[in-house]
Amino acid sequence: MTPPRRGTWPTATRGPLGRLTAAAEGWRSAPATVRLLHRATLLELADELTPAPAGDPALRAWAAARDGLSARALARAADLTRVRALAKAVEDALRFARDGEASAAGHGLCRAVESAHGFGERPVAPDAGVTAAVGRAVDVLRSAATDFRGADLAAAVADDLRLAGVRWDGGTRWPGDDWALRVRNASAEDPPGSGSYVVLPEWQPEPSPPTPV
8 A cells, every 4th residue: 555645644544533632632743933933823723622611601601511422422423523624723733844844834824724713712512532632732832832852943933933832852954053041041941950951931032123204
């Protein structure tokens, strides 16, 4: 059998939950330049998929409505329909990222955010499989948006990027010594002695030069 082309998945044999988690996992190995450029959108997507906290009124309303097996089955079917559309959007964005089409990848991620909007405003489903799969996708999307240890960012950064929360180490390449010093001064080693650093919230983009009058 001919193996799938790079950036494709055998979707005919993978359900929507598997497709979503596989596509999210794929973003962790997507080009670092694209991940850094669109990290805010990756984090927004993860936020949309994060379930509401246990005390949220939406949770109580859902619990009160899920009395019978039919209600639970209908909820699972509805969630899987949404997950299927979401998985396709994340897959499409990843294909663009792997092909070096950063702008198209960003548009694809925005479509994924739209597809996921409101997904976490109630429990994802009273189904452990759906909850676990979406939770895994949330974790790896956050990792894709924050973990740049060993990444080559020499051509990826711009003065207006928001780097707070980025994790890096001695193997991370920055555009030059000035950038490396700025990032180092705005970071803390976490945990101490690990050689792994996190850019602190105090990070500020380089101010733009004044516009000539």
